Amino acid sequence: MSLQRALLVKELGKPVELVHDHPIPLPGPGQVQVRVSVAGLNPHDQRVRDIGQYISPPAVLANDVVGKVTKLGDGVTEFALGDRIAYQAQFTKEQSQTGLQEYTVADVLAATRIPASISDDQAATLPSNIFAPLVAIFDTFEIPAPWTPDGKDFDYNGTTILIVGGGTNCGKFAVQLAKLAGIGRIIAVGGPADELFSYGATHVLDRHGGYDVVMSRIKELVGDDLLYACDTINPPEDQILALNALSSSKKGILATLLPRGLENDSRIAEKKAGFVWHKVIGSSHAKPALAVEFWKRLPEYLEQGQIEPLKFTAKQGLEATYVNEALDAYRDGRSVTRVHVHI
CATH class of the missing domain: 3.90.180.10 (Medium-chain alcohol dehydrogenases, catalytic domain)
Structure with a gap:
């Protein structure tokens, strides 16, 4: 041997x-x-x-x-x-x-x-930093990947995504992937504003000031309409910001890259339509169909500057x-x- x-x-x-x-x-x-x-x-x-x-x-x-x-x-x-x-x-x-x-x-x-x-x-x-947000957006959120037949009829421009932890590597790639798909509003919380804007973020919010202040910044943009939120950074006890930013009258989805928090947390705001809370498994082997199609297309995205x-x-x-x-x-x-x- x-x-x-x-x-x-x-x-x-x-x-x-x-x-x-x-x-x-x-x-x-x-x-x-x-x-x-x-x-x-x-x-x-x-x-x-x-x-x-x-x-x-x-x-x-x-x-x-x-x-x-x-x-x-x-x-x-x-x-x-x-x-x-x-x-x-x-x-x-x-x-x-x-x-x-x-x-x-x-x-x-x-x-x-x-x-x-x-x-x-x-x-x-x-590899790992881009595949985790790829799963969050195009699997957990059930937003069709732009290369799929379902993508032809999906209203990407009318869609809003919140990314908490925009300054993480996964957060930066989440912004790029949302831009690649043509998502109309890409809101990042935290991270270098100029860099995130260059990747396609439409709004970059200061993460400082405490829960109430940051939540007010988010709600000023999304009102009660947010359906998709991804937390790329926080441990379970701090995922409440992204969760409570979701709509209370429409069923929203929270994707987390760290283990999810407790659904009986007393801090969870009323969700009349309920919500879905997923821990993302960012593994190509766990999502082979998505992986094969994405990795096949990535060289072209890199050459065209769509992914940096x-x-x-x-x-x-x-x-x-x-x-x-x-x-x-x-x-x-x-x-x-x-x-x-x-x-």
Whole structure:
């Protein structure tokens, strides 16, 4: 068996460690082997390392992966040897797909070809951060994706979406996806106004001032008509803002990227028509039909500037020190510019 270097979670709550004897995976049907160039770290990687979310040790982190195709599995026609691809690794205990190792395998359904105009680092900002809001908008909200037959008759321009946590990476991509679909009013709470306006936000609201002040800013724009709200940042106890912004007379939908709050919370405003509250599972493997169609179209969106990659910080080499530093910063609630590991 061929071996490689990898950074492993050997024990929960402990720093990742470099090993030199990790097996190199081979692609199965519908998969490709990838020589990794960039692995992107996300906040959930800290939870994987420290509490075992999705995994059990020993495990490899980083679900956002970029590299070149080195082997093709049976039946693969979508990619060729040498293609540069970005992909989202599956959120499972199986560790052949995650990126902090030299070679991985990728499922074709969760992969996209990288245009020549986009760098490996730019591509690595995309997979998990764009797919979660994609699911929120075009699955949880049941707004038809613009490439579907149902999209021809949907009134995108007459639709309003509220995005709480506009300054997060998922929030920024949520704005871009809403703009891509032609949503008429895209309201972001929090985040850099100029950047969010450039992505397509129609309104950017200050998140400061307390619950009542921020709610009044939202209600001034939406009245009692808001049907779609996405919270990209808040823990369960703070999702009440987005929920109470929804209409009380029409049935609205709240999509959250963190676990949802309690539906018997006494702070919930009266909802005469009820409401739907969903925790979004932003996994390509959980939504394969949506994934295949989106990843197929993403290269064109990137080339046309309809989707723009986000900011990152690059670190050179498969080194445990700066991976642990980034994960510790997420754990401690410090501001983190997305970290990319060059392998």
